Amino acid sequence: MTKRKKWTTAAFAIIAMFVFLSACSGSAGSNSGSNKGNNAGTEVSTDPSQQSEITLNVFSNLANYAGEQPGWFAKLVKDKFNIKLNIISGGQQKASTMMAAGDLGDIAVAIDIKDAIKAGLLLDWNKDGLLDKYGPALKEYAGESLEANSKQYGGGTAVYAVGNNIGSGDGPSEGAKMTYGPMLRWDLYQQLGSPEIKTLEDYLAVIKQMQELSPKSDSGKPVYGFSLWSDWDGVMSVNVKAMGQFYGFNEGDGFNIAELMMTKADEAKWQGVLDEDSYYMRGLKFFFEANKMGLLDPDSLTQKFPDVVNKYTDGQVLFAQFPWLTDGYNTEDRLSAGKGFAFVPFTEEKVFSSGYNPYGGTWHWVIGAKTKHPERVMQFMNWLYSPEGVQEATAGPKGLTWDIVDGKPTLTEFGYQAVSNSVDMPAEYGGGKFSDGGNKINNSTLTTSMINPETGEPYDYTMWSSYLNNKPDPVTKSWREAMGAVTMKDYVVKNNKVAVQPPYFSEQAKAEEPSDIKQKKAEVGKVIKEYSWKMMFAKDDNEFASLKEAMVTKAKGLGYDDVIKFQVDNYEKTVGAALKK
Amino acid sequence: MGAKLNGQAYTTAAVKQFRFKEKYTLFLMALPFLVLVFLFAYLPLYGWIYAFYDYRPGIPLSQTEFVGLQWFTSLVSNPYQMEEVLRVLRNTFAISTLGILTSVLPVIFAIFLMEIKSPSFKKIVQTLTTLPNFISWVLVYSFAFMLFSVDNGFLNNLLMNMGLIERPLNILASDNHTWLSMTLWGVWKGLGWGAILYIAAITGIDPELYEAARVDGAGRFRLMWHVTVPGIMPTFFVLLILGIAGFINNGFEQYFVFSNAMNMSKIEVLDLYVYNVGVVNNNFGFATAVSILKSIVSLILLFAANSLSKLVRGEGVI
Numbered sequence: 014m015t016k017r018k019k020w021t022t023a024a025f026a027i028i029a030m031f032v033f034l035s036a037c038s039g040s041a042g043s044n045s046g047s048n049k050g051n052n053a054g055t056e057v058s059t060d061p062s063q064q065s066e067i068t069l070n071v072f073s074n075l076a077n078y079a080g081e082q083p084g085w086f087a088k089l090v091k092d093k094f095n096i097k098l099n100i101i102s103g104g105q106q107k108a109s110t111m112m113a114a115g116d117l118g119d120i121a122v123a124i125d126i127k128d129a130i131k132a133g134l135l136l137d138w139n140k141d142g143l144l145d146k147y148g149p150a151l152k153e154y155a156g157e158s159l160e161a162n163s164k165q166y167g168g169g170t171a172v173y174a175v176g177n178n179i180g181s182g183d184g185p186s187e188g189a190k191m192t193y194g195p196m197l198r199w200d201l202y203q204q205l206g207s208p209e210i211k212t213l214e215d216y217l218a219v220i221k222q223m224q225e226l227s228p229k230s231d232s233g234k235p236v237y238g239f240s241l242w243s244d245w246d247g248v249m250s251v252n253v254k255a256m257g258q259f260y261g262f263n264e265g266d267g268f269n270i271a272e273l274m275m276t277k278a279d280e281a282k283w284q285g286v287l288d289e290d291s292y293y294m295r296g297l298k299f300f301f302e303a304n305k306m307g308l309l310d311p312d313s314l315t316q317k318f319p320d321v322v323n324k325y326t327d328g329q330v331l332f333a334q335f336p337w338l339t340d341g342y343n344t345e346d347r348l349s350a351g352k353g354f355a356f357v358p359f360t361e362e363k364v365f366s367s368g369y370n371p372y373g374g375t376w377h378w379v380i381g382a383k384t385k386h387p388e389r390v391m392q393f394m395n396w397l398y399s400p401e402g403v404q405e406a407t408a409g410p411k412g413l414t415w416d417i418v419d420g421k422p423t424l425t426e427f428g429y430q431a432v433s434n435s436v437d438m439p440a441e442y443g444g445g446k447f448s449d450g451g452n453k454i455n456n457s458t459l460t461t462s463m464i465n466p467e468t469g470e471p472y473d474y475t476m477w478s479s480y481l482n483n484k485p486d487p488v489t490k491s492w493r494e495a496m497g498a499v500t501m502k503d504y505v506v507k508n509n510k511v512a513v514q515p516p517y518f519s520e521q522a523k524a525e526e527p528s529d530i531k532q533k534k535a536e537v538g539k540v541i542k543e544y545s546w547k548m549m550f551a552k553d554d555n556e557f558a559s560l561k562e563a564m565v566t567k568a569k570g571l572g573y574d575d576v577i578k579f580q581v582d583n584y585e586k587t588v589g590a591a592l593k594k
Numbered sequence: 595m596g597a598k599l600n601g602q603a604y605t606t607a608a609v610k611q612f613r614f615k616e617k618y619t620l621f622l623m624a625l626p627f628l629v630l631v632f633l634f635a636y637l638p639l640y641g642w643i644y645a646f647y648d649y650r651p652g653i654p655l656s657q658t659e660f661v662g663l664q665w666f667t668s669l670v671s672n673p674y675q676m677e678e679v680l681r682v683l684r685n686t687f688a689i690s691t692l693g694i695l696t697s698v699l700p701v702i703f704a705i706f707l708m709e710i711k712s713p714s715f716k717k718i719v720q721t722l723t724t725l726p727n728f729i730s731w732v733l734v735y736s737f738a739f740m741l742f743s744v745d746n747g748f749l750n751n752l753l754m755n756m757g758l759i760e761r762p763l764n765i766l767a768s769d770n771h772t773w774l775s776m777t778l779w780g781v782w783k784g785l786g787w788g789a790i791l792y793i794a795a796i797t798g799i800d801p802e803l804y805e806a807a808r809v810d811g812a813g814r815f816r817l818m819w820h821v822t823v824p825g826i827m828p829t830f831f832v833l834l835i836l837g838i839a840g841f842i843n844n845g846f847e848q849y850f851v852f853s854n855a856m857n858m859s860k861i862e863v864l865d866l867y868v869y870n871v872g873v874v875n876n877n878f879g880f881a882t883a884v885s886i887l888k889s890i891v892s893l894i895l896l897f898a899a900n901s902l903s904k905l906v907r908g909e910g911v912i
Contacts, residue, residue: 112651550767
């Protein structure tokens with residue numbers, strides 16, 4: 014090799030290195046320069062749709078979708094604001110990465126705002142009078158939430174976030190359906206002559222009879238009473254926890270970090286999940302008995318959530334803990350043939366419900382400190398919290414899927430078909446099914462069961478009088494006749510079967526979790542999850558008892574009591590104290 | 595070296611000058627790679643500092659609580675915790691040992707594959723066995739679920755239809771032979787891929803050796819045993835020593851996708867444990883502390899394996 018060639022090689026190697034390095038810094042640069050839009054965009058027109066096109070990066074911890082917002086919601090936002098939304102999904106790990114990188118994009122949803130504020134990653138909405146200028150609807154409809162956030166996190170002067178699901182009023186904040194069931198296959202339950210169900214455990218015998226009535230699903234597969242999944246479990250089994258939710262107890266207290274305890278919605282009562290008489294333990298026993306009777310899907314442990322959805326859709330499952338599980342089965346065809354799930358409560362039931370909360374929930378909406386378009390982001394957020402925005406995000410574009418008929422909001426002919434996903438949306442609205450084109454950020458703003466001041470009816474179209482009176486299918490009709498109520502919510506309110514959690518407000522932010530408690534909770538949670546499933550699938554009563562003992566011993570050995578003490582102390586100082594008054 | 599060959603024609607000074615230049619050149623040529631090694635292998639060591647803090651993403655270390663050795667001591671803080679760590683280490687070592695034991699399989703496979711005379715058949719076998727390496731574990735699991743699920747799984751349907759079993763078997767939710775089945779999945783996925791290096795090594799063996807052996811009257815199996823095997827031994831030992839160094843890092847994905855409550859106590863290897871306790875709960879300090887311990891153990895294992903190799907074979911790789 015000549016000298017010259019050597020030099021060429023060396024030079025080439027160095028250039029290659031620079032390419033490597035610049036590629037590294039290049040990608041880092043494009044991550045931190047979050048705005049895809051090419052204009053610096055400080056100009057804000059009075060007509061928002063006349064502004065230049067920009068793309069906003071929206072990180073949502075709740076999104077089940079990544080990429081550009083599709084469909085009719087994209088068209089609404091584009092037409093009104095000339096904004097495109099780039100949805101970034103991802104759980105806690107993705108949020109951590111973005112926090113560590115120091116940039117949360119333009120809008121972020123359901124992140125840990127306390128740390129983000131400490132890290133200086135959130136925009137102060139009071140800076141330059143942003144909120145006053147561009148957020149009139151936010152101030153009008155979410156004023157208390159803004160104020161509360163300012164007191165808790167902004168020292169009373171800055172506003173960094175607004176809560177989700179904001180509303181005011183009495184009673185449950187849910188729409189026509191509650192958050193927790195239980196739902197049964199109404200057709201089979203009717204065939205059995207609607208036997209009375211007093212306690213949770215009474216479902217087992219009824220479901221066994223239902224299984225005998227319908228041993229095979231639509232596609233000829235075996236039918237089970239229950240089909241569970243483990244991939245959503247945090248420190249305990251999500252499906253077992255639901256048994257507590259039927260009795261008015263929910264995980265945590267809605268304010269503090271308190272996942273190992275369950276608290277009563279409307280009373281100052283709490284129980285540790287491992288307490289001998291806790292509803293969680295009762296739930297484990299319930300599913301263990303179900304498994305002994307051959308009612309529990311043996312794949313529960315190994316399958317993932319989408320497998321469960323498929324089983325519901327095929328009719329392989331008879332009982333649903335959560336009403337939304339039944340959407341796949343309750344199609345128009347099946348319902349008009351008289352088959353479908355409906356709410357079948359038990360006598361003791363007091364279903365957990367979150368009441369209307371003017372301070373909002375903890376899945377906050379925030380604006381990233383590094384956004385280049387604070388004004389336009391604020392305009393867009395303002396619309397999301399305005400009656401017009403909430404209404405259209407819920408029921409679709411006005412004039413297409415719904416309109417005002419005789420002074421009342423009504424789904425159009427097309428709208429009825431669209432919301433049941435039996436027709437595609439028109440091509441100029443991005444095509445696809447109605448549900449595919451909805452808001453992919455997947456977080457609420459105002460509670461949709463609130464009354465829209467512009468129409469005089471709730472935002473949620475399933476609560477419109479026109480919708481409720483629109484030729485009910487045989488299942489709904491027979492359910493209404495049997496229960497003497499129009500909707501599930503109507504029934505639980507009339508019959509006092511609901512425990513409504515009142516809103517809680519504190520000027521103090523929630524207590525931070527010390528590092529050793531955090532670690533102990535992780536270890537304990539792992540044990541509880543593992544043994545919960547083992548107990549549900551235990552071979553006999555002896556094994557169940559010994560597994561239970563092993564779970565409690567192990568969890569206590571790993572620090573269960575310390576974690577509970579931390580959580581209960583916080584609860585009794587805050588939410589618990591407020592409930593006692 | 596060039597300078598030596600033409601030594602007579604140069605003065606000593608000229609030789610020195612040339613040597614200086616040559617050194618310079620060689621250094622420059624190596625520089626980019628040194629920089630890369632520094633960037634990707636040494637710079638990240640700075641991150642070890644997080645093991646001593648209660649780090650929360652986004653907040654600078656200066657404002658983060660210093661916890662000293664808390665994450666390290668928490669591993670052995672009480673008998674129950676120690677039992678957990680021991681269980682995890684037991685799983686890690688058992689699965690890794692099985693992995694090392696099965697690392698001879700690709701060698702055997704490569705040797706026999708090279709003995710196949712029909713080139714097209716050889717290609718087909720090699721492609722089919724290499725392919726699984728490119729399937730992600732997530733897909734492997736959904737495939738396993740299709741095969742072995744209780745409700746409508748292929749195997750259960752087959753056995754039930756043949757009348758061999760009365761109740762479907764729940765193979766995925768069982769803690770029988772977890773270590774072995776995990777190893778088998780690993781072998782299925784990695785066999786063809788692992789054989790590639792050995793095939794390359796076999797191709798590199800001097801054909802004259804085979805001819806000489808044949809002249810000496812060696813048959814097919816004697817050729818394999820006395821020529822091929824010694825020929826690829828160096829490759830095998832390099833990979834074995836690297837494998838031993840990676841003893842404690844036996845991966846995460848495979849165990850993560852296959853884990854469930856029933857097999858958790860047997861399948862939870864160190865990386866999965868760090869994920870379950872550290873990463874899921876945003877406890878990066880703890881995760882870093884465990885990874886420091888892992889690095890130290892890996893270093894010790896590497897040097898131990900290397901000295902063993904020196905002792906046994908008279909040569910090591912470092």
